Amino acid sequence: MPTDNFADLLTQQIRLKKTPLVVGIDPRLAQLPASIRDAALHGSAEVTAAEKYEIFSKGIIDVVAPLVPAIKPQMAFFEELGPSGMLALANIITFAQDKGLMVILDGKRNDIGSTAQAYANAYLGKRPKSPWGADALTVNPWMGFDTLVPFTQTAEKNAAGFYVLLKTSNPGSAELQEQNTDRGPLFHQLAVHIEQLATKTCGSCGYGIAGAVVGATYPDQLAKLRSMMPHTLFLVPGFGAQGGSAEDVAAAFDANGLGAVINSSRGIIFAYETPEFESTAKSNWQHAIEQATHKAIAQIANATPASQLR
Amino acid sequence: MPTDNFADLLTQQIRLKKTPLVVGIDPRLAQLPASIRDAALHGSAEVTAAEKYEIFSKGIIDVVAPLVPAIKPQMAFFEELGPSGMLALANIITFAQDKGLMVILDGKRNDIGSTAQAYANAYLGKRPKSPWGADALTVNPWMGFDTLVPFTQTAEKNAAGFYVLLKTSNPGSAELQEQNTDRGPLFHQLAVHIEQLATKTCGSCGYGIAGAVVGATYPDQLAKLRSMMPHTLFLVPGFGAQGGSAEDVAAAFDANGLGAVINSSRGIIFAYETPEFESTAKSNWQHAIEQATHKAIAQIANATPASQLR
Numbered sequence: 001m002p003t004d005n006f007a008d009l010l011t012q013q014i015r016l017k018k019t020p021l022v023v024g025i026d027p028r029l030a031q032l033p034a035s036i037r038d039a040a041l042h043g044s045a046e047v048t049a050a051e052k053y054e055i056f057s058k059g060i061i062d063v064v065a066p067l068v069p070a071i072k073p074q075m076a077f078f079e080e081l082g083p084s085g086m087l088a089l090a091n092i093i094t095f096a097q098d099k100g101l102m103v104i105l106d107g108k109r110n111d112i113g114s115t116a117q118a119y120a121n122a123y124l125g126k127r128p129k130s131p132w133g134a135d136a137l138t139v140n141p142w143m144g145f146d147t148l149v150p151f152t153q154t155a156e157k158n159a160a161g162f163y164v165l166l167k168t169s170n171p172g173s174a175e176l177q178e179q180n181t182d183r184g185p186l187f188h189q190l191a192v193h194i195e196q197l198a199t200k201t202c203g204s205c206g207y208g209i210a211g212a213v214v215g216a217t218y219p220d221q222l223a224k225l226r227s228m229m230p231h232t233l234f235l236v237p238g239f240g241a242q243g244g245s246a247e248d249v250a251a252a253f254d255a256n257g258l259g260a261v262i263n264s265s266r267g268i269i270f271a272y273e274t275p276e277f278e279s280t281a282k283s284n285w286q287h288a289i290e291q292a293t294h295k296a297i298a299q300i301a302n303a304t305p306a307s308q309l310r
Numbered sequence: 311m312p313t314d315n316f317a318d319l320l321t322q323q324i325r326l327k328k329t330p331l332v333v334g335i336d337p338r339l340a341q342l343p344a345s346i347r348d349a350a351l352h353g354s355a356e357v358t359a360a361e362k363y364e365i366f367s368k369g370i371i372d373v374v375a376p377l378v379p380a381i382k383p384q385m386a387f388f389e390e391l392g393p394s395g396m397l398a399l400a401n402i403i404t405f406a407q408d409k410g411l412m413v414i415l416d417g418k419r420n421d422i423g424s425t426a427q428a429y430a431n432a433y434l435g436k437r438p439k440s441p442w443g444a445d446a447l448t449v450n451p452w453m454g455f456d457t458l459v460p461f462t463q464t465a466e467k468n469a470a471g472f473y474v475l476l477k478t479s480n481p482g483s484a485e486l487q488e489q490n491t492d493r494g495p496l497f498h499q500l501a502v503h504i505e506q507l508a509t510k511t512c513g514s515c516g517y518g519i520a521g522a523v524v525g526a527t528y529p530d531q532l533a534k535l536r537s538m539m540p541h542t543l544f545l546v547p548g549f550g551a552q553g554g555s556a557e558d559v560a561a562a563f564d565a566n567g568l569g570a571v572i573n574s575s576r577g578i579i580f581a582y583e584t585p586e587f588e589s590t591a592k593s594n595w596q597h598a599i600e601q602a603t604h605k606a607i608a609q610i611a612n613a614t615p616a617s618q619l620r
Contacts, residue, residue: 168422171456176486
């Protein structure tokens with residue numbers, strides 16, 4: 001049945017690919033495959049860093065498109081290259097969607113009032129609804145709940161979603177997020193608000209278009225938040241290279257293995273650098289990425305309710 | 311005396327221009343002067359929205375460069391136009407610096423670990439130190455104090471600065487920022503941390519390269535924060551169109567009229583739309599902007615310690 005609810009669209013993709021794994025696209029110049037990194041000339045012109053990121057990212061997408069529901073490009077690494085990096089990013093988003101992937105853009109944007117609206121217009125909804133054309137965007141809540149309104153409204157209109165930074169995976173995340181207030185830990189108050197937004201925007205899958213970023217590195221909090229937020233989609237970073245195991249992310253899912261996507265970036269896209277996949281990588285760096293993707297999918301299926309999707 | 315400390319550089323500019331007023335560059339298509347908005351053709355090609363933003367912004371810069379120390383472009387409005395908007399923004403930054411203005415980029419960026427470093431690399435420090443080449447960037451602290459380290463280090467290295475969102479000017483800013491914790495209001499804890507970073511990075515002017523964004527719409531809090539943070543530069547939005555008066559921002563300054571910049575965006579850059587400047591604008595929209603800039607400078611000088619700069 002056709003739907004224009006982001007949660008339904010993502011859930012369909014998860015069921016189709018039978019996994020909640022999302023591949024993070026975090027390119028870094030020094031870690032590109034040698035064949036791309038050392039590409040000197042393109043016709044008579046030098047291959048720019050942005051072109052190298054685009055070649056690399058499209059190479060990843062070719063491999064993972066049949067395997068996973070979505071990719072999560074990290075905007076900072078494209079912004080680091082200047083305007084040409086931003087153009088490469090836009091090209092990559094379109095390329096991924098043409099291959100049947102959804103795109104969760106990790107930009108952690110936000111501002112107040114009409115400026116938050118400008119960010120929502122910039123990123124939420126496939127082209128030409130927005131110039132970047134992402135299916136979802138990560139959003140920072142620090143400025144207040146009023147700043148989430150433009151994202152909710154625009155996402156609803158454009159068949160898109162957004163994920164609010166609720167509990168991030170870094171060591172310092174406790175400092176502001178976990179502060180003990182008169183009404184309990186601060187991020188629990190935020191959780192209640194996000195769950196309200198999710199409940200108001202529920203699709204037929206039972207989840208809403210307002211999601212939450214919850215790090216894999218704090219499994220007990222993940223379980224607590226899952227129980228507090230039955231209608232909220234989770235985006236779980238921190239799996240793999242950042243130290244979160246498949247067991248650590250199990251609590252992110254409902255009993256059907258739905259309600260969450262698990263991101264892995266470095267562990268997959270730089271797999272050709274690791275001893276485990278080195279021999280595969282000798283023939284083709286993309287094979288190493290493919291093997292690492294299969295391995296992460298299996299790890300998650302073996303240790304979480306995502307096994308229900310198989 | 312030559313210096314590579316952002317606080318010293320900004321203070322020199324404030325003394326040179328004899329005002330702490332900063333002009334916010336927040337273009338919107340529907341509000342551009344008719345002569346730019348309706349520009350149909352450029353040679354044989356259509357004038358793009360991004361080109362219109364660039365023409366408008368450069369027209370503002372031509373007017374305000376002799377009058378104020380810095381501009382504050384709002385990234386969201388350029389991102390709203392896609393990659394071409396980001397290219398226009400880069401061009402505008404260079405153009406402004408060539409005219410002797412400093413550029414505080416309002417992007418409210420942040421992330422964790424090496425990703426925060428990528429944002430710092432992207433924005434902090436004049437070209438070619440960074441591809442965008444800003445003198446300072448606004449930064450969101452929600453993910454924790456560890457996320458401020460890359461900005462501190464990179465700003466120190468690149469003669470740049472950054473402003474942490476401490477107390478924003480919107481109605482919802484109280485929800486997370488003002489939460490009452492075991493150790494007092496949350497933003498007071500953040501204030502203590504920012505002041506430490508500022509103290510460690512002090513220039514000869516007595517201020518550091520880590521600053522704070524504090525809205526003009528909460529004058530009592532501004533006074534309290536000024537007393538808590540004697541080494542921290544303030545960036546004060548909310549003056550003018552958002553409702554903050556010159557009296558409201560007086561507490562942002564030290565006794566010499568230093569330590570803060572006051573931003574005005576819509577009240578200046580769209581002055582040609584207001585009845586007060588309408589007759590001036592009929593001949594030339596830039597004249598209206600010039601008049602509005604002079605008026606804001608006088609208002610701040612008349613009601614705050616910035617009078618000391620004259």
